[in-house]
Amino acid sequence: MDWDPALYRRYEDERTRPAAELLARVPLASARRVVDLGCGPGNSTELLARRFPEAQVLGVDNAEPMLADARKRLPEARFELGDIARWQPAGEAPDLIYANAALQWVPGHEQLLPRLFGLLAPGGVLAVQMPDNRQEPTHRLMRELASQAPWASHIGDADRVRTELLAIGGYYDLLAPEAADVDVWHTIYQHRMASAAAIVEWVSGTGLRPFLDPLPTELRASYLQAYAQGVESAYPARSDGRRLLAFPRMFIVARRPA
Template sequence: MTDWNPALYTRFEDERTRPAAELLARVPLEAPCLAYDLGCGPGNSTALIAARFPKAEVIGLDTSPAMLESARSRLPDLTFAQADAATWQPDRAPDLIYANAVLQWLPDHPVLLPRLFGLLAPGGVLAVQMPDNLAEPSHRLMREVARTGPWAGAIGDPALAGRLGRMLDPGGYYDVLAPLAAEVDVWRTAYHHRMADAAAIVEWVRATGLRPFLDPLTPDAQAAFLAAYTAAIEDAYPPRHDGRRLLAFPRVFIVARRAG
């Protein structure tokens, strides 16, 4: 895929940061020494960690050079580095591994999450939040539109054009981590974000879930795909009483603590 677009991603920063803040609020640590923010993006989640734990060494990691540049500009006093959460190995065992809206892009969660958990220092915490919205109209319609029209061949299998990771249900994540952890907290929340119109919903997902569908297309094909997708979103998310649309956005949260 092409590199991420920080400006497009941060257009809905308040909405994207809300689950990050709620995940961090459930982290049962008082004064961690070393915290990593996996998939830090433009640094919005890293800023939350640094504000809550001002004495900690906080390091943000991401695969995207553009996102890292944006994060360094926002938080020049913190450390940011390019790394892939699938293979990352820290030099020192961290007290907190925080992964907000990143692990859904990676495969083999029954192996990935125990591997990350095993990197923690004694008493450390793995905190994870992942969108769980592949069955929502916003994402179901991506796949349906991808199957129709002249862009179908360029996109390929719509099921493969989306994220690589295959989500477990909350109970599945509990079963993966409970044998390893002193404590596991798992929950699922559906946010309902107030959006101005159908175009705003398209702009939201264009920064994330739509990228694998749009990247293979020429500019003209992208425009045609977006027009068809926007029309489908218009029908799927009717105006509410005040004219706004409600974008349902389920997310899974996991907080697992290692024995001290």
């Protein structure tokens, strides 16, 4: 996908809030090796570097434009191009594997999460946050339009664009048998957005990318126009003129036995 770091950063405060709340629940007093899977432009990696100033911090992403931004932002950390589905530590096992809003793009969670958990050092922590908004109007509209002409032939199977998450208890069951502790929770953020257009802009930097990228220029414009009309109806103005964007997110923090 054609990730745009500048567009992603436009709502950086809102995107970083769940990253900080995930990190706040990580039960580590210190760490020597920390990995940020799906690091994007480095906003979450910066949180990790501040929390663990003595650690070797590695950010991994599959988009070079994101990595270029991350290197400028945090030159003291190391960043590398990589695929989360196949990633392995090159040296010693990490004390923290942290993945903020990244694993929802990777299929096969029944194998992926136990594999990542097994890569940790003794006493290490796997910390994951994933948007759980496939059934929100923003994302239902994406798929509904993508299944219609003239866009469907370019986009393909819209239901397979993003991984279907397990129920929260399913992730607990995957990790609990081998873990010293598993903490799972679900939060629905209510982001105050200036307009329906602002909501479209927000998702244009993330969830809309797999739908827009395959479209030729003229069809991209018509898809966005139809999508904006749907968002305008689905998110009515509140008493102050703003729109509330409900954004469910799932959190998982699992610690290996020491």
